Amino acid sequence: MSFLELNKVTKIYPNGTKAVHETSMNVENGEFMVFVGPSGCGKSTLLRMIAGLEDITEGYINLDGILINKVDPSERDVAMVFQNYALYPHMNVYNNLAYGLKNRGISKEDIEKKVNEAAKLLQISEYLQRKPSMLSGGQRQRVAMGRAIVRNPKIFLFDEPLSNLDAKLRIQMRLEIKKLQQKVGVTSIFVTHDQVEAMTLADRLAVINNGLIEQLGTPIEIYNNPKSMFVAGFIGSPQMNFLEGELKNKTLTSEGFEINNVTSDFNGPVILGIRPEHMSQTDKGLINLSVDLVEQLGSDNLIYGEIKNKKDFCFRCPGSQIIKKGSKLSLNINDNNYYVFDKSNGNRVN
Amino acid sequence: MIIPVWLIFASSTHTALIINTQGLQFFLGDKFLENYTKVLLYEGGFFKEITALKMFLNSFLMATGVAFLSVISSLMTAYVLVYFRVKYATLLFWIIFITILVPLELRIFPTYSVMSTLNLVNSYWGLIIPISASAIATLFFRQFYKTIPDELLESAKLDGANTWRFFIDFLVPLSKTMIVAMFIFMFVFGYNQYLWPILVTSSEQYWTVVMGLKMMSGSIVNKFAFVIMSMIPPVLIIIVLQKYFIKGIFQDK
Numbered sequence: 001m002s003f004l005e006l007n008k009v010t011k012i013y014p015n016g017t018k019a020v021h022e023t024s025m026n027v028e029n030g031e032f033m034v035f036v037g038p039s040g041c042g043k044s045t046l047l048r049m050i051a052g053l054e055d056i057t058e059g060y061i062n063l064d065g066i067l068i069n070k071v072d073p074s075e076r077d078v079a080m081v082f083q084n085y086a087l088y089p090h091m092n093v094y095n096n097l098a099y100g101l102k103n104r105g106i107s108k109e110d111i112e113k114k115v116n117e118a119a120k121l122l123q124i125s126e127y128l129q130r131k132p133s134m135l136s137g138g139q140r141q142r143v144a145m146g147r148a149i150v151r152n153p154k155i156f157l158f159d160e161p162l163s164n165l166d167a168k169l170r171i172q173m174r175l176e177i178k179k180l181q182q183k184v185g186v187t188s189i190f191v192t193h194d195q196v197e198a199m200t201l202a203d204r205l206a207v208i209n210n211g212l213i214e215q216l217g218t219p220i221e222i223y224n225n226p227k228s229m230f231v232a233g234f235i236g237s238p239q240m241n242f243l244e245g246e247l248k249n250k251t252l253t254s255e256g257f258e259i260n261n262v263t264s265d266f267n268g269p270v271i272l273g274i275r276p277e278h279m280s281q282t283d284k285g286l287i288n289l290s291v292d293l294v295e296q297l298g299s300d301n302l303i304y305g306e307i308k309n310k311k312d313f314c315f316r317c318p319g320s321q322i323i324k325k326g327s328k329l330s331l332n333i334n335d336n337n338y339y340v341f342d343k344s345n346g347n348r349v350n
Numbered sequence: 351m352i353i354p355v356w357l358i359f360a361s362s363t364h365t366a367l368i369i370n371t372q373g374l375q376f377f378l379g380d381k382f383l384e385n386y387t388k389v390l391l392y393e394g395g396f397f398k399e400i401t402a403l404k405m406f407l408n409s410f411l412m413a414t415g416v417a418f419l420s421v422i423s424s425l426m427t428a429y430v431l432v433y434f435r436v437k438y439a440t441l442l443f444w445i446i447f448i449t450i451l452v453p454l455e456l457r458i459f460p461t462y463s464v465m466s467t468l469n470l471v472n473s474y475w476g477l478i479i480p481i482s483a484s485a486i487a488t489l490f491f492r493q494f495y496k497t498i499p500d501e502l503l504e505s506a507k508l509d510g511a512n513t514w515r516f517f518i519d520f521l522v523p524l525s526k527t528m529i530v531a532m533f534i535f536m537f538v539f540g541y542n543q544y545l546w547p548i549l550v551t552s553s554e555q556y557w558t559v560v561m562g563l564k565m566m567s568g569s570i571v572n573k574f575a576f577v578i579m580s581m582i583p584p585v586l587i588i589i590v591l592q593k594y595f596i597k598g599i600f601q602d603k
Binding site: 051052053073074075078079080082083084086088089090099100103104147151 | 499501502504505506507508509510511512515519520523524526
């Protein structure tokens with residue numbers, strides 16, 4: 001039996017909206033699981049059901065061998081970091097960390113020891129007497145995590161905790177969260193809409209769309225082997241290029257070029273997906289791109305252009321390569337790294 | 351604005367003879383102690399049962415009682431309306447709010463009848479209870495609670511705070527500033543009551559300062575002295591609590 005078990009968990013709101021469809025998954029002890037998906041896809045609802053902040057309409061959730069459907073949130077032994085941190089504004093940092101422990105009837109000396117340990121781990125020892133309003137965004141974030149750590153819960157739940165930080169701090173905190181999780185070794189679930197965060201943090205990743213888990217796996221598995229068009233488009237930056245085409249007798253025709261020997265028996269209209277980084281320049285390639293725009297990121301260049309009817313086709317090349325606007329490029333797909341999806345339902349067919 | 355007050359104060363320190371013959375005085379006289387002690391300890395009223403000192407005590411008890419009870423009751427009402435899953439909470443709130451349109455003076459007979467059934471006529475509780483439910487204070491607390499983010503409640507829940515603890519540990523400290531403001535407001539409101547105390551008390555034992563203003567007898571300087579003293583408690587409460595009020599506002603800045 002897994003540490004956290006979700007079995008056909010469903011959420012239907014009183015107004016009839018089905019936010020989460022029958023969802024089943026297992027999270028192992030010590031694992032870092034990330035729920036990723038566009039806003040409104042039900043990922044937060046799923047997390048809040050695990051925390052006990054939302055009722056479960058159907059199905060059951062097991063945590064450490066105990067059915068927790070009807071267990072009060074305070075007794076589930078879960079800790080949550082909220083998007084806006086939800087620090088207690090009238091208490092200083094010390095009391096913010098200590099409050100949950102006080103309510104559990106832990107002795108004063110133990111509380112002090114635990115708070116100091118957590119503060120040291122998060123490097124917030126010197127702010128313990130300050131009120132949250134006197135802290136910067138990053139410090140508040142740390143306090144919010146401290147409040148979770150100090151209780152030593154069975155599971156950490158993060159609800160988009162990085163989205164209020166600026167870009168630089170976000171990357172730094174991302175790293176710190178990952179390090180911290182590895183150090184403390186607590187099972188964690190992290191909700192985000194940012195695929196870079198998802199890829200970097202996750203041991204395993206659940207891509208959620210419209211209340212359904214589209215794909216579950218390690219980040220690399222999902223990147224290399226997306227099961228549907230949605231997953232393929234969501235994971236990877238810049239986004240995968242999608243071209244309309246027709247597959248017939250293992251030959252794919254699309255936007256002025258053909259690919260032979262496609263490993264699929266599917267016949268009919270399809271969508272061809274090619275990642276910008278899976279192409280390279282050659283003399284006589286498949287794809288002819290007329291360049292409209294070049295984004296120079298330093299390490300890489302992102303080239304946007306047009307191929308026949310498709311606009312904003314993206315190609316990624318090393319930053320050392322100088323490509324001018326208006327030039328024509330000839331591209332080949334590396335090692336048959338392309339994806340074919342059924343146009344009618346978005347499922348992968350190759 | 352301060353000149354008439356000063357005029358009365360200065361005049362209250364002279365003898366009645368000077369005021370009656372020479373009019374109001376701008377400068378202080380030498381009868382301050384004499385006049386004021388006389389007013390405070392003079393046994394007035396029809397039955398000679400009440401002193402001004404006792405009136406001040408009565409007024410103070412009534413005003414503090416009203417302030418305490420109305421702050422506590424409206425804090426809790428607002429808590430229930432905002433955080434409990436009450437059906438038709440908004441409708442309930444508006445029903446409470448409509449009572450503003452029905453002041454005590456309008457429902458004075460039923461209120462008196464209730465108080466007399468409860469045997470509270472001629473008692474401090476009789477003075478306090480009917481005016482210690484404030485729809486305005488409820489409105490203020492309710493609007494404030496609505497601005498508190500839901501995450502705070504959820505976070506507190508995960509930290510093991512139950513319904514009561516959330517109220518005591520979070521809502522009360524967070525609304526400290528507003529509590530002080532409402533306390534001042536309701537204190538002055540209670541202190542200024544006139545019609546209700548007259549109706550509900552027949553014994554002179556329960557006379558309040560405002561009632562005394564109407565009923566007082568004695569010479570003109572004594573009346574002046576009483577008027578001046580009757581202003582002190584509300585002014586004092588505002589000055590004293592203003593400090594906490596401002597502190598409350600700026601505590602996190």
